[in-house]
Amino acid sequence: MRGLMQDSPLTIDTIFRHVEQHFGDATIATNSPKGVTRTTYADWAQRTRRLGGVLDTLGISADGRVGTFGWNSQRHLELYFAAPCTGRVLHTLNIRLFPEQLTYIANHAEDEVVFVDRSVFPLFWPLVDTMTTVRHVVVMEDGGDAEIPDDPRISDYETLLAQAEPVDFDVRDEGLAASMCYTSGTTGNPKGVVYSHRSTVLHTMAVLSPNAFGLSVRDVAMPVVPMFHANAWGIAQAAPAAGSALVFPGPMMQPEALANLIVDEGVTFTAGVPTIWQGVLPHLAGREHKLRDIGCGGSAVPKALSEAYREQVGLPILQAWGMTETSPVASSGVLPRRFEDADDTTKAERRARAGIPLFGVEARIVDADSLEAQPWDDTATGELQVRGPWCAKEYYNPDAGVELSTADGWMKTGDVAAMDVDGSIRIADRTKDLIKSGGEWISSVDLENAIMSHPKVAEAAVVGVPHPKWDERPLACVVLKPGEEATEDEILEHLKPLVAKWWLPDAVEFIDEVPKTSVGKFSKKTLREKFAEYSLPS
């Protein structure tokens, strides 16, 4: 017997129509060097329909890739909907990538047009001749003052929009590609992930659920995580779907500007990587705000950071885990009710975990070679593997030998994790960041967490450096808080009661800053290269 329910496709234009019909009066604010500009979803929806018309006028193919190169903004949100709702494929380019990677990605995806924020135009324009399929470059005014050359390929966003007719959105096939995003590619070439309408709608529903970000009409949401990085963690679709007001930082990503925006705009929910919140903390501490949750993930969320927020800002950090390949949100750490009466330390321990898979995602830990399941005892570790309708099955035209899925259909994450009896995930490390000492593994994440709990430490990254006897040994790279001084012994003494003796770093290097990747995570690859020849004390 078959179910007798309607078979409506799960397409992004359903989100668009929902916000257009029901939440027209909710506001979208975008920051810029010239101040905050505001609009409503009603106006945004009109403009988005016209933008659909612009894509037609420019002659973008029926499933053409529509590149973007810009900050989080209202216009970027127009592109987020106009491209997929006309059957095209949104392709967000990461503005912080190296030129060669950008060229590779734009050519690999075959972008036909790229929409570029004026403030970052000088980063993009020198590459345009290397991007073989790009026929049009559309400049978006974002308060930047970069000089725009006179070139027939360039047009102005607002001029095009003013001349265009609004179009109807009606995507019938939920399996169509809606957008694509390349992972930063710490090894090999960047790899393309292609989201479908269906995966995007299901991911949106999951992000909206209270066990994840729980956005609603009551919220003012501010995605700090870039729209060019893993879909701004789904907030760019979830906030409109829920009718949450939106606040975009635009190019104003300085910690103080972010803190001011949170306070001035009455932001209730925001999200970004740990380094962002590390920077914002001193500017937000002690101020009045309306935040109910600060989402954080993308790399390990230090317990000390979450606790500092609890003490100084009044709310701890909400950890989530995910990857570009999982749309990206796959698990989150909302505290179950039984923790209500727990003491602060127990709560902090639990918050330091990546949490429970969102409904719709299944997770397992296995031996990466044999695929043998590891017990959920919070001690055994294994490769974390996931499956679900918003997890990628394969990459877009991958290089030879790149396999994302196991033979039995699970997605390999490259993360090493333990799971407790409830299946709450604790990320031990990324496979490539584990430190291999005498055949045993040391978790760089655990060591960093322990070092960062030292009151004088601002940031710490631990990498393995070659060792003649043990293969690799940990080197701690430590950034002290401004004005602080500390010695190697002080750091090691602090660690002694916190970690196993053989985990203690062989050396501590005090550095000015931990190098960051294009999306603001610790770049351990850079540190490993820097200290490849490091001679450890014997």
Ligand code: ADP
């Ligand atoms: P990349 O960092 O390679 O550019 P992603 O942004 O897709 O690509 O990052 C995904 C990775 O980020 C995960 O595989 C994991 O290693 C790390 N990560 C994400 N969330 C967390 C978290 N809460 N704790 C620890 N690591 C995390």
